Amino acid sequence: MPIEPGGYASLSLTIGLIVALLWGAVWALRRWRPGVAAGGGDCSVVRALALGPRERLLVVRVGDKNLVVGVGATTVSLLCELPEPLPPGAAAGANFTAVIGKAMKSWHGA
Numbered sequence: 001m002p003i004e005p006g007g008y009a010s011l012s013l014t015i016g017l018i019v020a021l022l023w024g025a026v027w028a029l030r031r032w033r034p035g036v037a038a039g040g041g042d043c044s045v046v047r048a049l050a051l052g053p054r055e056r057l058l059v060v061r062v063g064d065k066n067l068v069v070g071v072g073a074t075t076v077s078l079l080c081e082l083p084e085p086l087p088p089g090a091a092a093g094a095n096f097t098a099v100i101g102k103a104m105k106s107w108h109g110a
Contacts, residue, residue: 043060045060046060056070066084067080068100079104082100083102
């Protein structure tokens with residue numbers, strides 16, 4: 001079956017159009033994912049503490065609130081809200097524990 005002289009150009013144009021449409025769809029899905037903040041600057045992890053191979057305790061800053069979140073293999077749970085922000089610095093482990101303990105006591109009403 002012979003191929004027409006204009007057949008290659010038409011086939012190349014069609015394949016190029018399909019590739020461009022797929023690239024555009026992937027770009028649009030990445031750009032406008034539902035549930036993802038546009039700038040990403042309004043939420044950040046302040047501290048993280050590994051409790052096990054798949055469990056972590058995180059302090060997350062959302063706007064002006066500091067939230068203590070427990071992250072497990074299948075769940076994410078809000079534990080409490082810190083009444084005061086944590087001081088900056090990575091070597092403040094004892095202070096981190098004291099602030100978390102104080103927040104947990106006030107949150108549970110003790």
